[in-house]
Amino acid sequence: MIKIENLSVAFDGTEVVKNVNLEITDGEILGIVGESGSGKSVTALTLMGLVSETAEVTSGRIVVDDCVLREAGKPVDKKLYRTMQGDNMSMIFQEPMTSLNPTQKVGKQVGEMLKLHTVLTKEEIKAKVLETFEAVGLRNPELVYNCYPHQLSGGMRQRVMIAMAVILHPDLVVADEPTTALDVSIQNQIVALLKDINTKENNSMIFITHDLNLARRICDRVAVMKDGRIVELGATEDIFLRPQESYTKNLMEAVPSRLKRRVSAMKNADNKEPIVQVKDLSVFYEDRGSNPFAKKVRKCIVKNATFDIYKGESLGLVGESGCGKTTLSKAILGMNMITTGEVIQTTVRPQMIFQDPYSSLNPSKTIGWLLQEPLRARGILDPSQKMTKADMEAAAYEMLKRVGLEEKYFTRKPSQLSGGQRQRISIGQALITRPGLIVADEPVSALDVTVQAQIMELMQNLQQEMELSYLFISHDINVVYKMCDRIMVMKEGQILEIGETEEIFAHPQNEYTQTLFRDSL
Amino acid sequence: MKKSSIWKNKYLLIGLFMTGLCLLLGILGLFWTPYEPTKISAAERFVGPSLKHLFGTDNFGRDIFSRVMKGLSATIVIGTSVVLFSATMGILLGALTGYFGGIVDEIVMRITDALNGFPSILLALVLISIFGNGKQNVILALGLVFIPSYVRIVRSEFIRLRDADFIKRARLMGVSKVRILFVHILPNIFSVFWVSVMIGFNNAILAESGMSYLGIGVQPPDASLGKMLSDAQGYLQRAPWFALSSGLTIVWLVLGFALLSEGVQRMNNN
Numbered sequence: 001m002i003k004i005e006n007l008s009v010a011f012d013g014t015e016v017v018k019n020v021n022l023e024i025t026d027g028e029i030l031g032i033v034g035e036s037g038s039g040k041s042v043t044a045l046t047l048m049g050l051v052s053e054t055a056e057v058t059s060g061r062i063v064v065d066d067c068v069l070r071e072a073g074k075p076v077d078k079k080l081y082r083t084m085q086g087d088n089m090s091m092i093f094q095e096p097m098t099s100l101n102p103t104q105k106v107g108k109q110v111g112e113m114l115k116l117h118t119v120l121t122k123e124e125i126k127a128k129v130l131e132t133f134e135a136v137g138l139r140n141p142e143l144v145y146n147c148y149p150h151q152l153s154g155g156m157r158q159r160v161m162i163a164m165a166v167i168l169h170p171d172l173v174v175a176d177e178p179t180t181a182l183d184v185s186i187q188n189q190i191v192a193l194l195k196d197i198n199t200k201e202n203n204s205m206i207f208i209t210h211d212l213n214l215a216r217r218i219c220d221r222v223a224v225m226k227d228g229r230i231v232e233l234g235a236t237e238d239i240f241l242r243p244q245e246s247y248t249k250n251l252m253e254a255v256p257s258r259l260k261r262r263v264s265a266m267k268n269a270d271n272k273e274p275i276v277q278v279k280d281l282s283v284f285y286e287d288r289g290s291n292p293f294a295k296k297v298r299k300c301i302v303k304n305a306t307f308d309i310y311k312g313e314s315l316g317l318v319g320e321s322g323c324g325k326t327t328l329s330k331a332i333l334g335m336n337m338i339t340t341g342e343v344i345q346t347t348v349r350p351q352m353i354f355q356d357p358y359s360s361l362n363p364s365k366t367i368g369w370l371l372q373e374p375l376r377a378r379g380i381l382d383p384s385q386k387m388t389k390a391d392m393e394a395a396a397y398e399m400l401k402r403v404g405l406e407e408k409y410f411t412r413k414p415s416q417l418s419g420g421q422r423q424r425i426s427i428g429q430a431l432i433t434r435p436g437l438i439v440a441d442e443p444v445s446a447l448d449v450t451v452q453a454q455i456m457e458l459m460q461n462l463q464q465e466m467e468l469s470y471l472f473i474s475h476d477i478n479v480v481y482k483m484c485d486r487i488m489v490m491k492e493g494q495i496l497e498i499g500e501t502e503e504i505f506a507h508p509q510n511e512y513t514q515t516l517f518r519d520s521l
Numbered sequence: 522m523k524k525s526s527i528w529k530n531k532y533l534l535i536g537l538f539m540t541g542l543c544l545l546l547g548i549l550g551l552f553w554t555p556y557e558p559t560k561i562s563a564a565e566r567f568v569g570p571s572l573k574h575l576f577g578t579d580n581f582g583r584d585i586f587s588r589v590m591k592g593l594s595a596t597i598v599i600g601t602s603v604v605l606f607s608a609t610m611g612i613l614l615g616a617l618t619g620y621f622g623g624i625v626d627e628i629v630m631r632i633t634d635a636l637n638g639f640p641s642i643l644l645a646l647v648l649i650s651i652f653g654n655g656k657q658n659v660i661l662a663l664g665l666v667f668i669p670s671y672v673r674i675v676r677s678e679f680i681r682l683r684d685a686d687f688i689k690r691a692r693l694m695g696v697s698k699v700r701i702l703f704v705h706i707l708p709n710i711f712s713v714f715w716v717s718v719m720i721g722f723n724n725a726i727l728a729e730s731g732m733s734y735l736g737i738g739v740q741p742p743d744a745s746l747g748k749m750l751s752d753a754q755g756y757l758q759r760a761p762w763f764a765l766s767s768g769l770t771i772v773w774l775v776l777g778f779a780l781l782s783e784g785v786q787r788m789n790n791n
Contacts, residue, residue: 352693359685361687363709
């Protein structure tokens with residue numbers, strides 16, 4: 001049993017974890033949910049003794065099985081932690097690529113745990129590693145044993161990480177966003193595996209996530225954190241169905257879910273005027289590989305895509321990473337070189353919104369400059385549309401208001417804005433020339449739940465006001481459900497299915513679509 | 522950038538002071554010196570430092586302080602011209618090769634690799650022997666020699682930024698390639714670029730002094746710090762201030778710029 005009593009942690013005098021009380025009993029999965037900066041990771045890292053040296057425990061203590069692991073005002077007992085880490089508790093991180101040593105075979109890395117904590121012989125260690133690999137669902141463990149991390153897929157790497165975390169049968173496993181970097185269907189397998197391990201080993205698990213739907217699926221109890229405090233703690237279904245605190249209520253409200261009714265932002269659903277017609281489009285990449293003298297090899301990324309995007313609608317595009325979603329969208333925007341088939345555009349210069357708000361705005365410019373740049377570019381391309389300086393400035397101010405930001409941001413630089421604010425500027429920048437079609441590539445995936453809800457609302461409002469069409473790419477089925485009027489499912493470069501949102505969710509025809517939707521519930 | 526953190530940045534402050542003093546003397550030296558720097562006076566040979574002659578006089582009775590001022594202005598003019606020339610070429614070539622890549626990139630990079638293979642002074646010597654002596658030729662030779670270092674830095678920054686989301690979006694807006702290169706990408710590399718410019722300035726100063734020392738840089742009777750140092754060599758025991766004044770000035774200037782670039786780097790990191 002693990003007890004965190006009145007724990008506060010500070011960095012440079014600022015408390016990021018404030019008076020946290022948590023108790024984890026055997027066999028339980030405790031979820032810690034909250035938005036970025038809420039202190040959930042710092043809490044877990046402090047528990048594990050992995051928090052950076054600059055962090056200071058200012059109050060409270062951590063007790064594991066009646067043994068005081070850490071107490072405010074006392075130095076860290078590194079020796080005690082070393083025996084605890086691995087044997088009694090272990091951790092799974094978000095990014096399996098950076099958590100594994102790229103220069104060592106994964107089998108050896110997992111075996112290292114046994115070498116340090118047990119007295120097994122070489123042969124016994126290998127046998128045990130293979131056995132654990134098998135247990136975490138790695139088919140062909142012998143082969144995996146001799147692989148380097150880069151030779152494995154993301155899902156397999158995460159399984160290796162899990163194997164490393166459970167090989168010593170610890171009493172506590174802390175999983176910090178273990179599935180965030182993975183595809184939906186893989187995500188599901190990993191969650192199932194973690195739950196399975198939990199039941200078999202009867203150990204405790206702390207599951208940290210920003211994805212509330214995921215927490216609901218796996219956790220027995222959930223703690224909601226905000227600004228370093230635990231706002232609410234209770235049984236999962238209680239928290240989700242009967243939240244007590246106003247913050248939790250807002251949070252639950254913001255979670256996109258298929259169980260909530262969908263409101264379409266499409267103005268006239270009956271008038272179907274195509275704004276883009278894609279006919280039999282195939283997209284290729286040419287690659288020489290690493291040999292500059294080799295003949296280029298042509299690879300087909302998108303195969304024979306045919307569909308329309310109507311005026312004022314949102315068309316969702318779902319599929320796993322590498323299925324050709326982004327390539328297809330780039331082809332529609334005219335960014336790919338080698339295509340066959342036809343794309344008929346009725347809009348001028350459709351624009352794109354990217355996932356990462358931190359890299360989609362030029363860091364050396366002011367917000368005002370950024371908002372005016374599309375107008376300047378248009379003026380240079382087509383002198384008849386040239387605007388005066390004052391007109392452009394006025395248009396930029398107007399757009400700033402439209403995307404819900406105050407005038408004072410006009411002279412600021414992107415680095416002074418939050419992620420959500422930056423994404424608003426990206427949207428404003430895309431819309432200022434009134435392009436008619438916006439390709440949004442995972443526009444809300446990098447944002448916190450409440451910010452995500454705000455951005456989606458903004459996008460829907462603007463869609464109604466300006467009669468925009470969106471091609472909305474996302475891996476998050478619930479977000480797509482909320483935003484889109486029609487949904488298109490892609491796999492391995494082919495469009496498997498396309499249809500009205502309600503229809504396709506109620507009666508998915510394709511087997512792949514069925515599993516995709518089931519996995520995301 | 523907060524005011525208080527500039528005051529805390531000791532590297533920046535000391536660097537600014539040291540280079541500022543040199544620049545001031547050098548620029549002043551273009552128009553005015555306490556004595557005529559080439560005026561020979563047989564009566565005043567090897568006079569030690571005094572209030573009348575701050576750094577003393579040399580073997581021809583010329584005022585060393587005036588000559589140091591003249592030498593500084595020559596050094597600064599040459600250093601600045603070399604940096605301007607090589608940095609501009611470096612930006613142009615680096616931007617084009619980094620952004621577009623392909624066969625031009627391969628060719629330019631192999632040429633810069635070849636240039637990098639020679640020690641820079643040696644290469645400058647070869648060029649001088651082709652172009653002939655003189656200030657302009659020193660600038661040209663050193664300018665050419667220092668281009669590759671800038672090309673490398675600019676190129677790698679352009680490669681890093683050419684596929685950034687904000688550049689993709691600029692392309693979608695229909696921004697022209699030239700505008701993307703010089704308005705959208707270039708301002709983002711300045712923080713890295715300034716540091717290399719300052720280091721480059723230092724290298725140019727050292728190279729110029731070295732060449733003048735060897736007698737192929739600035740030609741007499743014009744004053745030059747390197748040439749003064751080589752002249753002073755014969756009188757190290759009789760008139761140590763002669764060598765010290767020119768030598769320490771070079772050290773002072775180079776150290777100042779090194780501190781300045783370190784200070785700028787620290788400022789960028791914060």
